[in-house]
Structure formats: structure tokens, C-alpha cells
Amino acid sequence: MDLTSLDRIRAAHDRTELVLGARSAPLAGGTWLFSEPQPDLVELVDLTTLGWPPVEVDGAGLTIAATCTLRTLADLSPVRGWSSQHLVARCARSLAASEKIWDAATVGGNIALALPAGAMTSLAVALDATAVVWTSDGGERRQPVLDLVTGVRTTTLTPDEVLRAVTVQAQVLAQPAAFRRIALTRQGRSGAVVIGRRDPAGGLVVTVTASVPRPYRLAFPTPPSAADLHDAVDAVDDWYDDPHGAPDWRRAMTLRLAEQVREELA
Numbered sequence: 001m002d003l004t005s006l007d008r009i010r011a012a013h014d015r016t017e018l019v020l021g022a023r024s025a026p027l028a029g030g031t032w033l034f035s036e037p038q039p040d041l042v043e044l045v046d047l048t049t050l051g052w053p054p055v056e057v058d059g060a061g062l063t064i065a066a067t068c069t070l071r072t073l074a075d076l077s078p079v080r081g082w083s084s085q086h087l088v089a090r091c092a093r094s095l096a097a098s099e100k101i102w103d104a105a106t107v108g109g110n111i112a113l114a115l116p117a118g119a120m121t122s123l124a125v126a127l128d129a130t131a132v133v134w135t136s137d138g139g140e141r142r143q144p145v146l147d148l149v150t151g152v153r154t155t156t157l158t159p160d161e162v163l164r165a166v167t168v169q170a171q172v173l174a175q176p177a178a179f180r181r182i183a184l185t186r187q188g189r190s191g192a193v194v195i196g197r198r199d200p201a202g203g204l205v206v207t208v209t210a211s212v213p214r215p216y217r218l219a220f221p222t223p224p225s226a227a228d229l230h231d232a233v234d235a236v237d238d239w240y241d242d243p244h245g246a247p248d249w250r251r252a253m254t255l256r257l258a259e260q261v262r263e264e265l266a
């Protein structure tokens, strides 16, 4: 839609042009920004003109630029030994949208938007990803994506900060992972996403997104029993409520999916 409150869209070409005013916001794919009125904004600062390499793979792991599109990330060639790489495509596909959205929507935009059904938030949290955030003083700070997303449409990002990238360690990508998702309808928004990852010591990490306002990470140093996992999931007491799923349904589905994940990785 036309954003009639805007005075300008400014393309940033280097970091000095990334200064964000009180009524400015970063523009990434624009798939959300242009989907509803933004009366508080007068300026968008386009990040896609910064030319950040979308995906970098090296011995340490994976660095995903905030401006990397879902399409580019999903098209990443398989890397030998990265057992959990299949999560990339599965999480990307959990954002039920058209091909056009896939070509434009970015990893950073998805995380910064902080919807409970944030598909890239699910991926980043499941892989213990770290957010690299550019601060307005020219520095940067790092924070687990788990802690960056604090609630429905809330993050620790301040209005003058820009999410630059997320990084994932190779040793995490080497761990086997299991993915489960459910939605109320075939093409519907995620109602619950549960992802498990088995570490080399036999421990299990289970992350829950979409059914909760913010991501949850449940870590077990040794394989949990069904009852242990059930109790840990059931300790969550803020199930999300919107037209894509009632809280009691989301709780029941999350418990069911978590058990499936546990069994698959046992």
C-alpha cells in the first residue's frame, strides 16, 4: 500500500548513511512495512543497497546477513556434515506466503518484526544463533536471538539500532535436529513450531516458537523422559492467543509435537 506519511525513502550505501532519526525505520524486503499504514514514520532507510554478502560459510559456521532473503537462504547448497541444515528450508517454508514474498522477505526483517510465527526467529533460536547488532555509536553488540526477541512485536533493538547479521556455529549445525510444525489450515500461519537438537553428549535442546509470545528454549543435559519433557513444556504459562490458534490448542499441540521431536531424536 502507499505509505502516505512518508517524506522519503533513502538508500544507504555505507554505515555512515545508516543514521536513523526518531521517525525513521530500516527498510528491508518491505513485505510487512508496506502491508499496513505506518503513521509514525516519515522516512525509510533502505538496507538492501548496502551490498552485504547474503550468506557466508566458513569453518566457524554460517553468517547470514540481515538482508538475506528467505529464497537465498533456502537455496544454500548443502554443506557436508551440517546435519541440521534441513531446518533452513523447513523454517523458511513455515512462513506460508507466495513466491513473491519469499523473494523479498529478509531474515533480519523477520526477526526484527518479532511476530510469534517468525519463521527466521524459529530457525535462529533452534540453532542458538547470535544476533550482530550495529549500534548508533558506530559499534556493535552481540546477543542470542533467543534473548533479542522479547515478545509480540518487541525486541531489545532500540530505534537507532540495526540488525546486521545472525551467526550460527558449525558445531551446532553438525548436530541432528528434528522439526515439527502445525497450523490451523493448510496455508495458515504457524500455530506451533517445535524444534529439537541433540548435542554430542546426548543432551537435548528443544525450542518452542509460534505458540508462545516469545521463543522458549528448554535444555536437558541428558535425554529427557517423556514425563520430564512434558513437565518442562507445561511449565510455560503464556500461550499465545490470536485467530491462528487458541491458547489451549497451542499448548496441547506443543506438548504433542515436543514428544514427537523427543522420540525422533532418541
Ligand SMILES: Cc1cc2nc3c(=O)[nH]c(=O)nc-3n(C[C@H](O)[C@H](O)[C@H](O)COP(=O)(O)OP(=O)(O)OC[C@H]3O[C@@H](n4cnc5c(N)ncnc54)[C@H](O)[C@@H]3O)c2cc1C
Pocket: 025, 026, 027, 028, 029, 030, 031, 032, 033, 034, 035, 047, 066, 067, 094, 095, 096, 097, 098, 101, 104, 105, 106, 107, 108, 109, 110, 111, 112, 113, 115, 116, 117, 118, 119, 157, 161, 162, 163, 164, 189, 190
Ligand atoms: C502473505 C504474507 C504472509 C506472511 N506470513 C508471515 C509469517 O508466517 N510469519 C511472519 O513472521 N511474518 C509473516 N509475514 C510478515 C512479513 O512478510 C515477514 O515477517 C518478513 O520476513 C518481514 O521481512 P521484510 O524483510 O519484508 O521486513 P520489512 O517489512 O522490510 O521490515 C519489517 C520490520 O523490521 C524492521 N527491520 C527490517 N530489517 C531490519 C534490520 N536489519 N534491523 C532492524 N530492523 C529491521 C523494519 O523497520 C520493520 O519494522 C507475512 C507477510 C505476508 C504478506
